[in-house]
Amino acid sequence: MLVALNKPYGVLCQFSGNDGRPTLADVIQKARTNAWIDAGTTTTRRDDDFANIYPAGRLDLDSEGLLLLSDDGPLIHQISDPREKWPKTYWVQVEHLATDAELDALRHGVVLNDGPTLPASVRCLADADAEWLWPRDPPIRVRAAIPTCWLEIVLREGRNRQVRRMTAAVGLPTLRLIRTAIGPYRLDGLLPGHLRILDGQPAPARMHVPRQKPLRPRFPKRPKR
Incomplete structure (x- = not known):
């Protein structure tokens, strides 16, 4: 059985917890209660x-x-093992309008406290691209004097809070982070807290790719704003 979930903001990625915060068990139970399950062709x-x-x-x-x-x-194991190199796609709302130098630095790799990152696919998204996204609860902080933009970042590695640390390293603090795809599987309109049964879809091919070496990191200098 393979299930896709659009994990809402503020939900612990585990099935139990003792601090009162919602868990995956709570989300799945709510989805069942409200019939928020797309069963596709399954029973x-x-x-x-x-x-x-x-x-x-x-x-x-x-x-x-x-x-x-x-x-x-x-x-x-196949999906989560970093050695399998499944691409994971993130849409990231950041402070400031990203410059070409900052995008290039993210693509080539930046140095974090646990070493340089591997090359990544990075592009700016148009405002229209993000129109399908749901409003976050609670909303992101908004500072009138500082513009924001959306980036699409595709990684083939998975370190702790990697996307946030990468954008911060080039001067683009992350305000909102949404994972939109894992390998061949995408959100495709799945709403927060909703489930989609993926049984019956073709089995995923192995995603392993040759080992990549980090390129020499580049460090853009952000002008004072």
């Missing part, structure tokens, strides 16, 4: 069908978007 699921699914990877508490869950251990 209706029973409660116990979701009893043994686990997340393939994770999303931080303050991140949103696509999370894959499964009861298939080898598939979970």
Whole structure:
């Protein structure tokens, strides 16, 4: 069984917790109660069908978007193992309007406290590209004097809070982070807190690619604003 979930902001990426914050168990129960499950061509699921699914990877508490869950251990390993190099796509709202030098630095790799990052695919998104996104609850902080822009960043590695640290390293603090795709699987209009059963879709091909070496990092100097 393979399930896509649009993880809402503020949800712990685990099934249990003792601090009162919502967990994946709460989200799945709410989705079942409200019939927020796109079963596709599969039959209706029973409660116990979701009893043994686990997340393939994770999303931080303050991140949103696509999370894959499964009861298939080898598939979970294939999706989450960094050595498999599954591309993960993020839409990132940042402070300031990104310059060509900053985008180039993100593409080539930046030095973090745990070493340089691998080359990444990075592009600016037009405002119209993000019109389909849902409003975040709570909203991001807005500073009238500082513009924002959306970036699409595709990574083939997964370090702790990597996207946020990368954008901060080039002077573009992250305001909102949404994962829109994992390998061949995309949100495709899935709303926050909703589930989509992916059973019956073609099995994913192995995503392993030759090992990449970090390029020499570039450090743009952001002019004073």
